[in-house]
Amino acid sequence: MASNFDHENHGRTEVPDVVVSRLxxxxxxxxxxxSEGVQIANSQQLGEKLQITPAQIRKDxxxxxxxxxxxxxxxxxxxxxxxxxxxxxxxxxxxAVVGVGRLGRAILSYPGFTPDGxxxxxxxxxxxxxxxxxxxGLTVQxxxxxxxxxxxxEVSIAIVAVPIAYTQGVVDRLVECGxxxxxxxxxxxxxxxxxxxxxxxxxxxxxxxxxxxxxxxxVSE
Amino acid sequence: MASNFDHENHGRTEVPDVVVSRLxxxxxxxxxxxSEGVQIANSQQLGEKLQITPAQIRKDxxxxxxxxxxxxxxxxxxxxxxxxxxxxxxxxxxxAVVGVGRLGRAILSYPGFTPDGxxxxxxxxxxxxxxxxxxxGLTVQxxxxxxxxxxxxEVSIAIVAVPIAYTQGVVDRLVECGxxxxxxxxxxxxxxxxxxxxxxxxxxxxxxxxxxxxxxxxVSE
Numbered sequence: 287m288a289s290n291f292d293h294e295n296h297g298r299t300e301v302p303d304v305v306v307s308r309l310x311x312x313x314x315x316x317x318x319x320x321s322e323g324v325q326i327a328n329s330q331q332l333g334e335k336l337q338i339t340p341a342q343i344r345k346d347x348x349x350x351x352x353x354x355x356x357x358x359x360x361x362x363x364x365x366x367x368x369x370x371x372x373x374x375x376x377x378x379x380x381x382a383v384v385g386v387g388r389l390g391r392a393i394l395s396y397p398g399f400t401p402d403g404x405x406x407x408x409x410x411x412x413x414x415x416x417x418x419x420x421x422x423g424l425t426v427q428x429x430x431x432x433x434x435x436x437x438x439x440e441v442s443i444a445i446v447a448v449p450i451a452y453t454q455g456v457v458d459r460l461v462e463c464g465x466x467x468x469x470x471x472x473x474x475x476x477x478x479x480x481x482x483x484x485x486x487x488x489x490x491x492x493x494x495x496x497x498x499x500x501x502x503x504x505v506s507e
Numbered sequence: 508m509a510s511n512f513d514h515e516n517h518g519r520t521e522v523p524d525v526v527v528s529r530l531x532x533x534x535x536x537x538x539x540x541x542s543e544g545v546q547i548a549n550s551q552q553l554g555e556k557l558q559i560t561p562a563q564i565r566k567d568x569x570x571x572x573x574x575x576x577x578x579x580x581x582x583x584x585x586x587x588x589x590x591x592x593x594x595x596x597x598x599x600x601x602x603a604v605v606g607v608g609r610l611g612r613a614i615l616s617y618p619g620f621t622p623d624g625x626x627x628x629x630x631x632x633x634x635x636x637x638x639x640x641x642x643x644g645l646t647v648q649x650x651x652x653x654x655x656x657x658x659x660x661e662v663s664i665a666i667v668a669v670p671i672a673y674t675q676g677v678v679d680r681l682v683e684c685g686x687x688x689x690x691x692x693x694x695x696x697x698x699x700x701x702x703x704x705x706x707x708x709x710x711x712x713x714x715x716x717x718x719x720x721x722x723x724x725x726v727s728e
Binding site: 487497 | 525556558613688695706713718
């Protein structure tokens with residue numbers, strides 16, 4: 287099956303991180319197309335929605351096997367299911383939020399994670415005034431119990447929303463506890479071992495990359 | 508001068524957007540090195556901090572001219588100043604925030620934009636209860652006056668923090684008003700003409716790209 291073929295494959299294939307990072311946008315776009323009743327889409331149509339060149343889309347997908355027949359376009363439902371499999375979006379992932387300040391509370395009350403398979407199962411903070419509070423249905427636990435909380439709730443992913451000064455320390459603790467995926471909201475790039483993934487949510491970096499185009503009068507492709 | 512050479516150049520050169528998007532991280536890392544008194548850094552050292560391969564760093568920088576002498580490393584201060592010039596970070600950019608809900612308020616009260624040259628000059632919302640309120644030192648103005656506000660405050664960049672259902676509409680309005688750089692917080696990819704840049708802040712997409720590595724037991728390079 288194409289499916290099995292893919293899954294045996296991409297553990298070995300070296301897929302560039304930039305390609306992996308684009309796949310969730312493919313999933314979102316395909317989901318939208320499906321909800322609009324679109325069953326077949328070619329790379330041209332996907333490219334317009336994703337604002338990626340059709341050539342890039344064909345190249346990205348080629349890492350994972352053959353999804354479309356030349357000139358026939360992609361079966362939206364099939365491609366969507368394959369990509370959800372490839373991205374590990376067919377299972378539920380337990381997520382812990384470390385740092386329950388203004389940002390942490392906004393994250394804990396954001397309803398968008400759960401429907402997409404990310405279960406917020408624990409909230410931790412160092413502030414004794416915050417520990418014990420109920421936030422978004424979770425009782426805030428002390429960071430001192432990080433290891434225990436992560437084991438007990440089988441946490442795979444941590445969202446870190448602590449001040450810059452504490453970020454690297456918390457990230458180090460998380461890595462020690464075996465967490466391999468960290469979403470960091472502090473405006474720094476935490477250092478982690480090679481086997482750990484960090485994604486940084488940083489509006490400033492996004493703004494600073496757009497000013498390049500404003501300053502140079504060019505546009506991104 | 509290398510500087511002028513670069514600036515004449517990269518208006519013409521086609522720099523991949525993925526490269527442009529990395530440059531702000533270079534700026535941040537170089538700033539940190541400089542604050543630590545580091546004056547010369549080679550691509551190896553930069554690569555470790557940025558978690559990018561030294562080869563990629565040399566390739567990225569090569570788009571903008573010669574910054575380092577083979578085996579001599581980069582002059583941190585010189586490279587930093589060049590990159591700040593290239594990214595348009597030596598001037599101040601006026602920013603409007605559209606949408607003053609929970610997220611918009613968090614953005615308006617975030618102190619990190621101003622020191623880096625992004626001046627929040629206007630806040631707009633459609634909700635009559637919110638219009639007229641003082642948020643982060645700005646009086647919230649009605650979206651109906653968007654065009655006037657953008658002209659009056661010479662807004663170059665808009666941050667959009669409105670619900671999904673309103674996002675594309677607001678983005679269309681901003682584009683009509685001549686805004687060429689938009690930072691969107693809604694979990695959709697707004698469609699814009701080619702001459703406009705959009706960056707999307709979307710924690711869900713980041714999480715969904717990390718699960719690829721969790722599901723496949725590989726790590727991003």
